[in-house]
Amino acid sequence: MEKIASDGLFDYWECEVKPERKRFSYGFKMESGGDRVWMIESGIFGEEPYPPGGYYEMPFIHEIDIFTPPEWTKSAVFYQIMPDRFANGDPSNDPEGTLPWGGTPTREGHFGGDLQGIVDRLDYLTELGVTAVYLTPVFEAPSNHKYDTIDYRKVDPHFGDAKTLKKAGRRRTR
Numbered sequence: 390m391e392k393i394a395s396d397g398l399f400d401y402w403e404c405e406v407k408p409e410r411k412r413f414s415y416g417f418k419m420e421s422g423g424d425r426v427w428m429i430e431s432g433i434f435g436e437e438p439y440p441p442g443g444y445y446e447m448p449f450i451h452e453i454d455i456f457t458p459p460e461w462t463k464s465a466v467f468y469q470i471m472p473d474r475f476a477n478g479d480p481s482n483d484p485e486g487t488l489p490w491g492g493t494p495t496r497e498g499h500f501g502g503d504l505q506g507i508v509d510r511l512d513y514l515t516e517l518g519v520t521a522v523y524l525t526p527v528f529e530a531p532s533n534h535k536y537d538t539i540d541y542r543k544v545d546p547h548f549g550d551a552k553t554l555k556k557a558g559r560r561r562t563r
């Protein structure tokens with residue numbers, strides 16, 4: 390692996406792998422001085438884990454699963470947004486029991502953030518240099534994070550509607 394970047398907290402390593410077959414299993418061996426550890430999906434071990442159990446796995450790679458990112462993503466600056474916690478642009482759609490903005494977050498609590506809040510701040514994101522927004526799930530779900538989606542065809546009413554989602558996703562040019 391090759392170290393491609395570092396910041397105050399982390400080093401970032403990268404390598405390119407072309408699996409010989411349509412299945413792929415992998416782990417990481419890390420060595421420093423006399424120390425050696427293996428990191429796989431099931432944990433970190435001082436002894437080399439015996440495969441196949443517990444390794445990171447891509448059990449089957451079909452040709453259509455090999456994703457080629459569009460050219461524009463290579464220079465894009467992404468900003469990830471969990472809508473409930475980003476900005477409340479429409480208090481009329483707040484879930485019952487919405488906590489006051491700036492309050493202490495809880496696991497189940499809602500702050501009323503929504504798609505209109507994102508639309509209202511697209512200029513702010515552009516000023517930051519952001520060129521692409523990645524949203525955590527926005528479809529109908531009971532939780533604040535919406536990963537427990539119950540209807541993939543309906544924008545969660547606490548976040549807004551399809552029309553507002555379209556506005557949040559429109560291409561911005563300066």
Ligand SMILES: [Ca+2]
Pocket residue numbers: 477478479480481482483501502503547
């Ligand atoms: Ca709201």
